[in-house]
Amino acid sequence: MGLAKNALGEDEEIVLEFHPHWSTLVGTIFWAVVAVAVAGVAIFFIPGGSAQTLIRLIIAAVGVVAILVVGLIPFLRWVTTSYTLTNRRFAMRDGILSRSHRDIPLTRVNDVSFRQTLIQRILRSGTLTVESGGEHGQLVLKSIPRVEFTQNQLYRIVEELTDGDDVRP
Template sequence: MPYPDKLLAADEEVVRHLHPHWLTVFWPVVAALLVVGGASFGAALVPGGPEQGVVRLVIAAVALVLLAVFVLAPLLRWRTTHYVITTHRLLFRAGILVRHGRDLGLSRITDVSYRQTLWERLISSGTLTIESAGDGGPTVLRRIPDSDGVQQLLNHMVEEDADRRAMESAGYLSDGWAHETARF
């Protein structure tokens, strides 16, 4: 699903749109299987009688609550967390009911580093730490897929943005013509 164009400037393009690593949803899927299996097994064990329907409804209700807490919430959290790299900035958005986010202009990024444990190296995931000019402190993005590739991409995008700004400040338009030649 592409990132909403309404959040982008006219000359801004999405370079990469990421969610946390897919293994983030591994344990919620395991929990779903366990809850459904346990509830089915529990409902099958209920002895016959007048309370059988009520007991099975209670088991189903408990299973639904467990599914909501341990499966639905983490899946929604994963789905509503966005890491977007554009030609001008890095956007971070997260949250289901209450949203929060941060936009970092590429020109304000001073350092991008990544860290991977042995397990994260095996699954191609990691943590990005982005230092920026200002007093906001570092932005730490966890469970980033291909964190070393994203770090290299961000460094490349920061350099491209600096070159673009240098060209603009030197008097060049985006089409490559100098302002001075535009007067003739």
């Protein structure tokens, strides 16, 4: 779901392509399991009677809707969010039904930094901050996998691009 190959410019190559870190799905998985467990327990403990089947079907339907809301939608949001670093730009794509695109030309990047909490260091993720000249200024991307490697790659490419622009007497 990243940057399409036909969207690349002349002499443009993909360096990195990734989604947000998998840890962003932990809460989603937890709440989906809770929804299944609650629905299962409720269905199991429905007392016998003429309406038992109807009540079980209603609880199952509510459970399915809960799983879709707390499980499927965040998962689809994760799958459809992608980051692509090329040798010319940093591209972000997201959205399930409607799409959002943002490209930052690497020649406009002023600073690249990252932050990690202890848990993020253990999971090898973090927050990447990309500052660029222009209207939108700063871009903060949370839950980036291998954030230090990504920051290093982005910085390396920016340095390569700007080295040719230096004019020295």
